[in-house]
Amino acid sequence: MTIPYGRQSIDENDIEAVVEVLRGDWLTIGPKVAEFERAVAERAGTADATVVNSGTSALHAAYAAARVTRGDEVITTPLTFVATAATAMAEGATVTFADIEPDTGNLDPDHVAALISDRTAVVAAVDYAGHPADLDRLLAIAHGSGALLLEDAAHAIGSTAQGRPVGSIADLTAFSFFPTKNMTSGEGGAVSSPDPALVERARRFRSHGMVRDRAEQRYPDEGPWHQEVQSLGLNYRLPDVLCALGINQIARLDEFKRKRTAVFERYREGLSDLDLLTLPARHSDVDPMWHLYPVRVADGQRRRVFDMLRENGVLVQVNYIPVYWHPVFEDLGYRRGECPVAEQYYREEISLPMYADLTPSDQDRVIELLHTALA
Numbered sequence: 451m452t453i454p455y456g457r458q459s460i461d462e463n464d465i466e467a468v469v470e471v472l473r474g475d476w477l478t479i480g481p482k483v484a485e486f487e488r489a490v491a492e493r494a495g496t497a498d499a500t501v502v503n504s505g506t507s508a509l510h511a512a513y514a515a516a517r518v519t520r521g522d523e524v525i526t527t528p529l530t531f532v533a534t535a536a537t538a539m540a541e542g543a544t545v546t547f548a549d550i551e552p553d554t555g556n557l558d559p560d561h562v563a564a565l566i567s568d569r570t571a572v573v574a575a576v577d578y579a580g581h582p583a584d585l586d587r588l589l590a591i592a593h594g595s596g597a598l599l600l601e602d603a604a605h606a607i608g609s610t611a612q613g614r615p616v617g618s619i620a621d622l623t624a625f626s627f628f629p630t631k632n633m634t635s636g637e638g639g640a641v642s643s644p645d646p647a648l649v650e651r652a653r654r655f656r657s658h659g660m661v662r663d664r665a666e667q668r669y670p671d672e673g674p675w676h677q678e679v680q681s682l683g684l685n686y687r688l689p690d691v692l693c694a695l696g697i698n699q700i701a702r703l704d705e706f707k708r709k710r711t712a713v714f715e716r717y718r719e720g721l722s723d724l725d726l727l728t729l730p731a732r733h734s735d736v737d738p739m740w741h742l743y744p745v746r747v748a749d750g751q752r753r754r755v756f757d758m759l760r761e762n763g764v765l766v767q768v769n770y771i772p773v774y775w776h777p778v779f780e781d782l783g784y785r786r787g788e789c790p791v792a793e794q795y796y797r798e799e800i801s802l803p804m805y806a807d808l809t810p811s812d813q814d815r816v817i818e819l820l821h822t823a824l825a
């Protein structure tokens with residue numbers, strides 16, 4: 451039996467909700483979309499949110515809503531999935547990487563402050579492993595330079611910072627509902643913002659930039675069939691079938707958070723005696739919903755420990771190779787050494803199994819193997 455690093459938790463109600471949509475009239479663009487959007491907005495603590503068909507689409511729609519365009523700069527972290535940078539580049543932006551804080555793995559506000567200029571349109575932070583970035587400082591730095599703060603909260607739906615839900619703090623927040631994330635709709639994502647106008651722009655981008663409301667059309671008398679495109683967009687729609695799963699999953703978020711917190715605590719108790727391991731830090735003013743359990747292995751032993759766990763059926767991961775190490779970035783002129791803290795973090799990191807349905811006995815097996823490896 452293998453133990454993955456992450457996986458979904460699907461119950462009979464989740465299955466029933468999907469089957470019910472399949473028996474109905476709307477497979478897509480039906481009533482479940484608005485219902486899921488209301489549920490996401492409620493969780494994010496905002497008046498409105500829009501759902502899209504992946505976390506990558508959510509990031510792309512958020513950059514488009516921020517009106518990022520050719521010649522703009524986006525500052526982001528290298529300790530993330532490539533989509534955080536790639537979607538900005540798809541809109542023509544130039545990406546600059548700022549280094550991370552060594553304890554949380556999140557974007558370091560001091561590095562952002564040193565790099566930001568009037569070319570910077572967006573600062574894109576990631577809530578690494580579910581721990582919210584230093585959002586208030588990043589907001590002040592971004593706004594001080596006329597930029598917006600985008601939060602890639604693919605790891606962090608359900609997390610709070612100073613009591614406020616992730617989704618309500620940054621100018622734009624992007625969520626992912628991929629199966630390994632805190633909740634799932636199979637594929638899926640969402641964009642929230644405290645500013646309803648930004649959400650509406652992301653919603654338009656999701657469906658070709660199409661405007662159906664006559665009051666907002668340039669040529670409202672064209673005819674009853676008329677929908678007009680005033681800005682470009684794509685088809686990033688999330689079908690009703692998947693919204694139904696998302697609605698049921700988001701209602702289970704408190705259950706998921708309780709279970710993930712229990713996994714976090716059991717690792718802390720079981721691993722804190724291992725001197726070669728650094729366990730994830732948690733700042734006192736945040737309440738993370740942990741998506742990953744990132745440990746760091748000192749003394750150049752990461753590879754040995756990683757291989758040993760994999761050989762024993764524990765399918766650990768490494769999150770993440772610094773984005774600019776990918777050949778496509780190297781070919782654009784990015785060079786290793788740019789963000790030494792992130793590079794060191796990457797060299798030491800292993801993501802241990804972390805998901806709601808991880809059993810205590812499976813988790814104890816992981817803890818035991820780590821003791822064997824590092825004894």
Ligand SMILES: *Cc1c(COP(=O)(O)O)cnc(C)c1O
Pocket residue numbers: 504505506507530531533534576602604605626627628637638639
């Ligand atoms: C998963 C993830 C994404 C992309 O989300 P998808 O739903 O897989 O497209 C973006 N950023 C981060 C940090 C992620 O973990």
